[in-house]
């Protein structure tokens with residue numbers, strides 16, 4: 001029998017679930033086999049609520065589930081048609097504000113943006129494409145930073161640092177000129193392991209390890225086989 005000590009009861013999409021005290025909604029959902037998509041939220045890092053794709057409704061208000069802790073008796077909507085369309089609109093916005101050409105992208109099949117577009121059955125985005133002029137920076141010996149594909153989720157900034165806590169990636173510029181760049185000085189000595197981790201942590205194909213990037217060929221990759229989120233939903 002499940003030990004309910006340190007658990008609290010909440011209502012998620014009309015279903016009573018028991019959530020760990022102190023957990024956020026997105027964590028509680030995942031631990032109960034309910035998938036809520038995330039980009040900027042990444043396991044092991046502090047939530048930042050910058051991408052908004054994990055938004056849910058509580059008392060008819062949109063809240064980011066990665067930053068909202070569960071409280072006893074909370075009633076949460078996470079799977080309504082309105083919320084699904086809201087999340088789909090964020091995916092569409094990300095597509096039109098960059099240059100994402102899935103058939104020629106090295107990350108195809110492992111890309112979370114592409115996988116969410118499939119999950120939400122995105123066809124033609126409702127927003128106009130902006131086709132921004134962006135460059136790929138291949139000056140680093142180990143990494144290609146492909147700015148056309150970056151969705152500015154900050155995962156690389158938060159997770160890729162050395163033992164002294166110095167971060168390899170950082171924001172540059174503001175507004176529509178904002179870019180996430182690799183520090184040219186610190187990045188010059190990045191290890192192979194860290195460069196590969198940066199590529200893996202990036203949800204899209206904006207960070208590529210030079211040389212052999214991916215072991216699995218396109219067509220046999222994670223999201224080629226099953227929709228994103230099904231690994232969580234299949235646990236329930």
Ligand code: SF4
Nearest residue numbers: 150151153154156202
């Ligand atoms: S490079 Fe990748 S991980 Fe870094 S901010 Fe851009 S999309 Fe996110």
